[in-house]
Amino acid sequence: MDLDDILALAETTPSPLELARARRVARTVQSQHDLSLAEGYKIIVDTDLADPLTWDADEAVRVTRAAQLAKQGTVTWLPGDRDAERFERLSWSDEMAMIVGQAPGTLRLTPRTLADLVHPADVERVLAAVRTAWEQSRPDEIGFRVVQPGGSVRHVYCHLEILTDAGRPVGVIATGEDITALELARQEQRRLAVRSRMLGPDPAVRDVLTGLQTRGYVIDEVDRARRTTGGALIVVATEPATRLPDALTDEDRDQVTAEIARTLRAVAGDGVTSGLVGSGSWGLLLAPRDDAGKAEALAARIVDKFRNHLFSVRQKPLRLNTSAGVVHFDNDIPDTGFDLLVDGEHAARDAHRNATAVKVLERPVAERERTDRCRRRIHRAVSANRFALYAQPIIDLGLNQVARHEILLRVRSDTGEPVAPWAFLDMAERVGEILAVDKWVIDHALELIGRGAQTSHYQVNISGKSLADPGLLAFVTGAIHRHHVKPECLTFEITETALIENRNEALAFATGIREVGCHLALDDFGTGYGALAQLKYLPVDLVKIDGAFIVDLCRSPADQAVVSALVELCHTLGIRVAAEYVQDQETLDLLRAAEVDFAQGYQIGRPEPITVSQEEVQSIELELRLPPQQTAMG
Secondary structure, eight states: OOOHHHHHHTTTOOOHHHHHHHHHHHHHHHHHHHHHHHHTTTSSSSSOOOOTTTTSSHHHHHHHHHHTTTOOOEEEEEEGGGGGOOOOEEEOOOOHHHHHTTTTTOOOHHHHHHHHHEEEEEEEHHHOOOOOOOHTTEEEEEEEEEHHHHHHOOEEEEEEEEEETTTEEEEEEEEEEEOHHHHHHHHHHHHHHHHHHOOOOTTTTTTTSSSSBBBHHHHHHHHHHHHHHHHEEEEEEEEESSSSTOOOOOOHHHHHHHHHHHHHHHHOOOSSSEEETTTTTTEEEEOGGGGGGHHHHHHHHHHHHHHOOOOETTEEEEEEEEEEEEEEOOOOOOHHHHHHHHHHHHHHHHHTTOOSEEEEEESSOOHHHHHHHHHHHHHHHHHOOEEEEEEEEEEEEETTTEEEEEEEEEEEESOEEEEEEEEHHHHEEEEEEEEHHHHHHHHHHHHHHHHHHSSSHHHHHHHHGGGGGGTHHHHHHHHHHTTTOOOGEEEEEEEEESSOOOOOHHHHHHHHHHHHEEEEEEEEEEESSSHHHHHHHHHEHHHEEEHHGTTGGGHHHHHHHHHHHHHHHHHHHHHHHEOOOOOSSHHHHHHHTTTTTTEEEEOOOOOEEEEEEOOSSOEEEEEOOOOOSSSSSO
């Protein structure tokens, strides 16, 4: 027996299912009746309880009365039969009128006025449900929205039932109730489920390579301690005892860094906040202030362990020169977590120069002394040319070939070893000396471009903070002419990691550089300050999606949604899109499917020292940037 057979039987003899439904309605009505009496309401309508299936009344009247007692509303539609001189009749109960925001008796109900009450997006679906129920003579259910006269939207759920006469359908009656509160609760549950599925780990908390906390996380924890308990910060500085072979790759250096991290964790234990705070620099926080006395002993154990431990690189033993600085601090001091980290780094460098294991600072140094020392360090690096430029290939996903190269900055250590610049650049930006580094990179990058083939296109990146300098445009145009670089072959890329300090100067630079004939790009897109606003007023030709959205793209629905939306947005605005930190073929395939224009990362090629001759390169992207801390070398 199918549903049609059950409906056919229901027209003559009630089924057990219908009898059960009637009993449930009766119990609901009885409870509402008892509640009304208990609350002192005067019953002014007939509320004698009877079995709706045995009550001697018209079917439509019985359904309407049951709905009234259950505080639901009904709409009854009798299409009529003109041949039999019966007229179409459409009516609703007072309860239904109030559900849709109408005062009872104030609206003349017609099919058109009834349809106008339904939300425009739901009208066709409601009509289709009514049409299907009528044609198949079977009940149905449907949820939809109604728009009340004041513009408020309510959610309504209706049961559609077919009225029959001698087995022939003669009308439709819809029993509805306002389920707005229930629907909003369901929507919130669905939203929370989606949000939970989309949430992933914060990449700013733990370094992927070492498993320890990142520089930013350690600084935040030091800030928390200085506001509450006080404590001590240990900074351990490590560097190879001898210069490493030039043939070593970033991957080799990453393996050394990971081994150092494992050794550090074994000595310090998991209960100590510890992290990679710079190339070869490690930070450890001990709090509260009462535990700070343990800092010197822990620092000495770490230094002793590192100095006597044989690390390995390419199956060859490696010893490390190691020193440490300890900075004690009380709570409620004005110095920031970054200030204390800088003090610890300087203390570790002093310990190394004085051939001691640990240098202890009982309190943070004076602000002026700290700032002056940072600035002297940056100026010495710039004047001594203690930088190196590396090239990393970029693939054009449309052509499926390498079309560009990104030039990455390396800072040379005291032994001449090129290391990742992110800690150095962070310091330069915070003390206001990033412009000096930017100018070094611009001048040397354009010199290399001018001495090369200039076969296609080159990109030079500039920190957002440097744009506040009104003389930057003149410096750049002077370098273009001095090194004989074709301006139409240049794109200047603004690093979005740092806040653009002066919007007017940034816009003036962007406008001026385009008048010269160059283009403009935006780096680290999606993690900086006011990214969408910058797309609105800066004449950007290219954006590079930040690597934080790419490294876990295959496993993160949230990253996939962000990348897809950013690509669609940028292409709509006439902007090309590049993705960085592509580390496997699956990620590359996803980016190609998302119509990303360019991609770079270890899957494409690792950074290599740049040479003067670049005839084989179609385009070079020269960039000064702060790489995310996924690897020791950036």
